[in-house]
């Protein structure tokens with residue numbers, strides 16, 4: 001077998017950090033291998049992927065050294081964030097950019113663009129389509145198409161499906177199985193359901209960025225189950241074990257009295273277009289509502305409408321008061337954005353969590369206590385002086401949740417709070433919400449994770465094409481008790 | 489500009505040539521000191537703007553509103569406060585003389601000319617086309633051209649980000665403060681995340697571009713190729729005729745007696 | 747200074763500039779709303795138009811950045827449809843060039859408030875020269891012209907010098923500048939620990 005990517009005794013550290021992120025790490029990959037890098041959030045997987053491709057240190061300067069380092073000659077990289085990897089405004093121009101870099105003659109470009117778009121199943125009306133009008137899933141497909149245009153030997157994938165719905169996730173992995181057959185593929189991914197069929201080797205990391213196991217997937221999965229559990233790494237059957245050990249109970253709160261929140265004939269607008277419509281919904285305290293739906297269905301828009309970020313029409317009452325007359329909406333509700341980077345307002349992790357407390361004029365001591373307890377629960381203590389943008393994807397997500405729930409509000413709205421998270425942190429987050437809910441706080445969350453709706457939700461709303469089409473109540477694990485079909 | 493419109497012959501003129509021609513005309517205009525001549529040239533350019541950008545009349549008129557504003561405000565300062573001999577009107581510090589009035593009009597027309605040239609250009613040129621053409625005809629380095637294109641793509645994203653930051657502040661209870669001091673804090677609270685966010689995004693995009701094997705060699709191929717055509721000759725001819733005829737007419741048939 | 751600016755430097759500079767391009771457009775309406783107040787109150791806020799150069803230079807600390815930033819800001823403004831059209835482009839080039847010359851005079855080694863202020867004054871000078879050609883301000887009566895100049899210089903020092911300096915100070919606190927500045931050799935040395 002020919003070694004195609006290789007690093008020997010890698011040492012690196014981020015400027016200003018005290019300890020090394022990698023200390024004498026060695027790993028190599030053979031031509032044609034399909035490898036999954038698996039490890040807890042923040043262990044350095046994304047960073048390692050950048051080192052293996054040469055992005056660090058060639059494009060991003062980070063202090064590092066290695067005794068031996070072999071980069072692939074031809075490679076492609078799919079990034080986590082679908083939004084900031086394009087440099088041109090239109091889909092065809094983006095792929096053309098790659099072709100130009102490779103000096104492909106102009107005459108061949110049109111055809112190759114069409115070919116690559118077909119390869120990833122991106123059926124656009126015309127190839128000259130504005131990237132801004134594509135949904136998250138379509139953008140990720142385009143990113144893969146432009147990587148394929150490089151005709152790479154090695155493909156690096158950093159959680160390419162973190163933002164996608166189950167359907168889209170499955171499609172992307174099926175697609176990659178097809179086109180990756182004769183290529184070397186190195187993958188970082190937390191949700192391994194669809195990935196496992198594709199890969200043949202797993203590299204396992206611990207919290208300190210050390211490799212604890214490296215071998216054929218079946219061996220790793222059967223021999224290292226305890227290590228994976230201990231480090232909070234997803235493996236097949238985590239959920240079943242968790243449910244078996246913890247048995248979350250979902251006794252239903254009584255739903256009489258004045259509803260906490262009530263909407264009727266309610267709709268939300270983006271750029272003067274109606275993007276979400278609700279016929280009638282009532283929310284009571286102590287509920288855990290999960291909002292489901294495909295990418296682009298309007299889930300985030302619904303939360304934005306409830307938060308009054310966008311223009312809305314119809315009846316919307318909070319504890320019996322029409323929303324227009326509620327003075328400080330944010331005294332009663334809090335919100336976690338889908339993209340965590342959108343909501344960071346402070347310059348350090350610590351200050352980010354303390355921000356709302358300071359505005360609320362809490363005492364220094366109370367602030368210190370509160371922030372420290374949250375830092376601990378969300379496992380961010382070691383990073384409290386970093387800038388929020390310097391965190392790993394999963395850490396950012398946790399920070400955004402911590403910062404929003406630091407002051408208790410009656411209603412918490414969360415937009416996909418568990419994406420890109422390892423199992424330990426996912427369960428920690430869910431348990432935290434569950435504790436809130438028991439105290440009578442209402443949790444409304446958007447998620448693509450069926451395990452959450454099946455095991456924690458007391459109620460499920462389904463959104464389709466800008467319409468809340470069903471409202472199901474769930475009380476015990478036995479399943480649905482009452483389903484109300486709102487509209488079709 | 490991102491407004492869609494019908495394509496006219498102006499769209500088909502080579503973008504680099506168009507830009508260079510317009511800049512040259514602007515510089516020439518800096519040296520025109522004859523009001524009649526200036527007026528003729530300006531009218532010739534306004535004709536292009538009004539008839540050949542391919543935009544609807546309504547849209548064109550809407551875009552023209554700031555023109556009037558610029559014209560009035562630019563000329564007014566000079567008219568009211570300019571030097572001059574032949575006094576027409578005096579009131580306090582204000583003194584309107586014939587010379588200052590004429591010079592005021594001259595300056596106003598010049599501003600109008602620049603505005604019309606600029607808008608005509610941006611209404612009939614896609615930025616992407618301009619930068620492709622600049623790489624091919626003016627040998628602009630690709631790293632500059634693609635950076636500009638990537639940055640222009642970020643403009644709408646930045647605008648949206650402003651809204652998002654506002655919402656984020658709202659959620660965290662920021663809006664509570666009032667008064668002058670809070671205006672300052674608000675400015676700071678918006679501008680810093682916006683700027684640092686944009687820098688980080690720019691950095692990330694630059695990395696993504698290099699991951700796509702971008703390098704600054706000049707022997708790259710181009711998806712859009714630009715050359716010269718009859719339209720370009722026509723375009724140049726239009727301005728030469730405009731300058732010559734404008735000059736002739738300003739002497740033979742002056743619009744204003746000076 | 748091998749091979750000039752890198753792609754990252756250029757893109758970051760241009761994006762900073764374009765962000766200010768948007769500010770410039772908003773500023774334009776502010777400018778015209780105070781203009782009718784007369785007596786050149788408007789000139790006090792004119793200096794905002796020179797801020798992109800010093801900010802970009804203080805962030806990236808590399809040669810050519812100030813000029814590029816002013817040109818890019820002007821083009822951004824131009825593409826977004828500024829009613830001043832091509833004027834802004836010409837002004838942008840001249841203002842950027844003047845600021846760049848100041849930074850060059852200090853061999854691109856000084857990043858303090860005084861350089862920023864000097865650069866602001868230089869940009870202002872550039873714009874005044876342009877105004878003599880374009881707006882014929884030489885023909886204003888003397889008292890009026892002096893008022894005009896004083897207001898503009900004060901405004902420039904405040905916006906493009908002092909404000910730019912403090913803006914970058916705050917940006918530094920967010921850690922974003924580390925992305926674009928070279929890593930210190932101390933950080934490399936720490937790799938050999940233990």
Ligand SMILES: Nc1ncnc2c1ncn2[C@@H]1O[C@H](COP(=O)(O)OP(=O)(O)OP(=O)(O)O)[C@@H](O)[C@H]1O
Nearest residue numbers: 014041042043044045046047390391392393394395
């Ligand atoms: N630019 C940076 N400056 C300082 N520290 C950083 C920077 N980028 C990442 N880190 C730190 O390095 C560690 C590894 O980050 P990395 O993004 O590689 O994690 P990851 O394993 O991909 O995690 P996740 O699964 O959450 O995405 C984290 O603790 C993070 O805080």
Ligand SMILES: Nc1ncnc2c1ncn2[C@@H]1O[C@H](COP(=O)(O)OP(=O)(O)OP(=O)(O)O)[C@@H](O)[C@H]1O
Nearest residue numbers: 136270271275293294295296297298299300301302
């Ligand atoms: N800021 C915006 N401006 C205009 N249209 C938008 C905006 N955000 C979303 N949309 C559109 O509104 C619709 C609903 O989008 P929304 O973000 O609510 O979907 P979603 O269900 O949250 O999807 P996802 O699972 O991908 O997050 C989509 O058609 C989308 O294109």
Ligand SMILES: [Mg+2]
Nearest residue numbers: 045046392393
């Ligand atoms: Mg990661």
Ligand SMILES: [Mg+2]
Nearest residue numbers: 299300301338
């Ligand atoms: Mg969403």
